[in-house]
Amino acid sequence: MRVKIDYDLCMGDRNCNKVCPEVFEYDEDQMISRVLVDEVPDHLEGLVRRAADECAPKAIIVEE
Numbered sequence: 001m002r003v004k005i006d007y008d009l010c011m012g013d014r015n016c017n018k019v020c021p022e023v024f025e026y027d028e029d030q031m032i033s034r035v036l037v038d039e040v041p042d043h044l045e046g047l048v049r050r051a052a053d054e055c056a057p058k059a060i061i062v063e064e
Ligand code: SF4
Pocket: 005, 009, 010, 011, 012, 013, 014, 015, 016, 017, 032, 033, 051, 054, 055, 056, 057, 058, 059, 060
């Protein structure tokens, strides 16, 4: 699984950082979140899906 963030949609509420800090990091300067990994480790896929589901502006794009 791969994941990316649409920076135009991200409103920087940090929810994804709380749900899965291993994959999503908050960029204090840009006030958006960034993806830390190329490939999502298997054991984190469930959390990444949850973060995508919970992202209000639907800025998290999951590629299976
Ligand atoms: S949950 Fe969505 S809107 Fe919130 S910081 Fe993460 S990507 Fe941005």
